[in-house]
Amino acid sequence: MNDISASAMTGEKDEPAATETKMTAEPRPERRRKVRRKSNGVHRHSCRHYTRTIYILAASLAVLFLSLLIVLIRLSMYAKEVHDLTVLQHKQEQELETLRPKVASLEAEIAELVKGRLPGLKPLEFDKVIPIDKQYVRNIIFTLIGTEEDRSYEYKLTLKNNNLTAVHPIVRVIFFDHLGIQMGHSTIGVDEDNVPTLDVLERGEVRSYTKVVSLPDGRQPRYFKIEVDLPEYQKPKE
CATH class of the missing domain: 1.20.5 (Single alpha-helices involved in coiled-coils or other helix-helix interfaces)
Known part of the structure; x- marks a missing residue:
């Protein structure tokens, strides 16, 4: 069981x-x-x-x-x-x-x-003292100023009076291109109407004049010429 x-x-x-x-x-x-x-x-x-x-x-x-x-x-x-x-x-x-x-x-x-x-032409050089030694003009310095689009020419003219009396010099700076063609001019000693100024150069005095010239069409001068003159009242009578 x-x-x-x-x-x-x-x-x-x-x-x-x-x-x-x-x-x-x-x-x-x-x-x-x-x-x-x-x-x-x-x-x-x-x-x-x-x-x-x-x-x-x-x-x-x-x-x-x-x-x-x-x-x-x-x-x-x-x-x-x-x-x-x-x-x-x-x-x-x-x-x-x-x-x-x-x-x-x-x-x-x-x-x-x-x-x-054109006798009397001189090459135009910048930033250089160029001796002249013509009558009352001792030397001149040219400087190119302005921009590429707007060129101007500045010059500094040094005068000296070696005479015994005071003088009133009239100096004309004439600019020419490379072919000898006149381009422009600048004058010291007369105003715009060609009337003599009162800038009298005393005996033995040395003086500098500075002017700026703008030539037409942006042309660059290659030569210059200096002409010196006196007013009619200071010219020797013939």
């Missing part, structure tokens, strides 16, 4: 255990399939994301390559232009070197002709 009861009891206990084992074992394939499906879905999503990234990188590299190609083409064109300009500049410099002696020779010939036609 005890054995049967024990066996029965044992049988009753074994059946639920087997049933429980069976119930726990049955869902495993289903869970595996679900896990496999989920894993496959994640893998496919990862592959799509990776493929999209590759396409984006490939497109970016293609754009970068095209940009570099365009830059290289432009640099090549620029290098060719620079080379052509360098060759042209070198050619022009050679031509200038060939023409420079001829130009200098022609300028010297023109200068000689101008001086021969």
Whole structure:
């Protein structure tokens, strides 16, 4: 009785255990399939994301390559232009070197002709004391003032009276171009109406006069000439 009861009891206990084992074992394939499906879905999503990234990188590299190609083409064109300009500049410099002696020779010939036609002309040089020593005029200094668009010429004239009496000198500075054509003039000792001023130079006195001259059309003088005169009342009577 005890054995049967024990066996029965044992049988009753074994059946639920087997049933429980069976119930726990049955869902495993289903869970595996679900896990496999989920894993496959994640893998496919990862592959799509990776493929999209590759396409984006490939497109970016293609754009970068095209940009570099365009830059290289432009640099090549620029290098060719620079080379052509360098060759042209070198050619022009050679031509200038060939023409420079001829130009200098022609300028010297023109200068000689101008001086021969107009005695007393002096080359106009800036920022330099040019000795004159003509009657009452000792020297003159020219200075270029103004801007490129509006040039003017300032001169400083130094006079000295070596006479025994006071004088009233009238000094005219005349400007000429490179061909000896008169461009303008400036006068000291008379006003705009050609009336003598009261600037009398005493005996032994040294005095400086400064004036600014604007020449027409912005032309630059190459020569100048100084003429000295006296008022009628100081001129010696014949």
